[in-house]
Amino acid sequence: MHPMSTRLAAPPRRVPLSLQVTNYFNGLAQVGWFVFGFGMIFFWVFSANSDLSFLTFRGPHQVAQGKVLDVEGTSASENDQPVSANHYEYSVAGRSFRGTSYSTGDSAAAGATVPVEYDASRPERSRIAGMRRAMFGPGAALANLFPLIGLILLIPATRIGIRRNRLLREGVLANGELVNKAPTNMKVNNRPVYELTFAFTARDGRRCEAKARTSITERLEDEEQEPLLYDPNDPSFAYVLDEAPARPQFDMNGELRGRGLAALGWLIVPALVVVGHGFAAAVKLGLWP
Numbered sequence: 001m002h003p004m005s006t007r008l009a010a011p012p013r014r015v016p017l018s019l020q021v022t023n024y025f026n027g028l029a030q031v032g033w034f035v036f037g038f039g040m041i042f043f044w045v046f047s048a049n050s051d052l053s054f055l056t057f058r059g060p061h062q063v064a065q066g067k068v069l070d071v072e073g074t075s076a077s078e079n080d081q082p083v084s085a086n087h088y089e090y091s092v093a094g095r096s097f098r099g100t101s102y103s104t105g106d107s108a109a110a111g112a113t114v115p116v117e118y119d120a121s122r123p124e125r126s127r128i129a130g131m132r133r134a135m136f137g138p139g140a141a142l143a144n145l146f147p148l149i150g151l152i153l154l155i156p157a158t159r160i161g162i163r164r165n166r167l168l169r170e171g172v173l174a175n176g177e178l179v180n181k182a183p184t185n186m187k188v189n190n191r192p193v194y195e196l197t198f199a200f201t202a203r204d205g206r207r208c209e210a211k212a213r214t215s216i217t218e219r220l221e222d223e224e225q226e227p228l229l230y231d232p233n234d235p236s237f238a239y240v241l242d243e244a245p246a247r248p249q250f251d252m253n254g255e256l257r258g259r260g261l262a263a264l265g266w267l268i269v270p271a272l273v274v275v276g277h278g279f280a281a282a283v284k285l286g287l288w289p
Helices: 017-025 028-045 138-170 260-284
Strands: 062-078 081-092 095-104 113-118 126-128 172-188 191-201 207-214 225-231 234-240
Touching: 017 028, 017 138, 017 260, 028 138, 028 260, 062 095, 062 126, 081 113, 081 126, 095 126, 138 225, 138 234, 172 207, 172 234, 191 225, 191 234, 207 225, 207 234
Parallel strands: none
Antiparallel strands: 062 081, 062 113, 081 095, 113 126, 172 191, 172 225, 191 207, 225 234
16 A cells, blocks of 8 residues: 555645655666766777867868877777877977877887878877877777667656656646556566556546556555546646655655655766766866876
8 A cells, every 4th residue: 555645735745855866866767877877988998089080180281290209009909900109299380299199000110200280270280191190990989879878768767757756746646546457578677567557537527547567566456546646737647656666655744755865875876977987077188187
């Protein structure tokens, strides 16, 4: 039985921050944050070090004679060929500049004279002719697909959280009767996911339905009627309270109760992603150390 009072405070109701956090970061959102965070590792390693000169360093270029100062091996390889960093120096209009270009396989020798292509409007932007301005070729940018998958998961998960919090704040309480239960093609922890349909009557007399998907169906089958919240302006938007991961509870005055410290658990993965990749961004941009 859902632990709530028979009364429900009139909207707009106060939704405790801990309950909002639970709705925003549970379930699919946790998967999305994990996939996004894991995918960003590939972004920093590959995409952030991919040469997009065909977009960012388009000609025509000026050419100056440069001198290779040092050739340094990197820990990277491309097509089983080691990638080398070629450090060089060149002069434009009496000003000296230094740069690093990357090559796969054969490299220039230290002390060799090489042609250096540079941007006439920003002569500090350059590369040794025939080499790359970044460690990997443009194909490495395909690693962007990994964090993109995480974002694709996060978008609907965040929308669901926003809508659930809005219903808690403004929704109307009704009781739904289970009228259909059908298996889906999904499984969670080797348990089949079912779609359950609940019929309810909106306050304007319309007969409406609310659908819930869960692998823990006993939560939604323990009462003859299940409490749900629906949007009075669009009763097709509704959710059964026992389906919600937050499982909102109400006090005797019909006000929502917070989740307390339990909500902090949902913030662990997002916090690690934000802090970890925020630090990586600061290092990449030269803001740290």
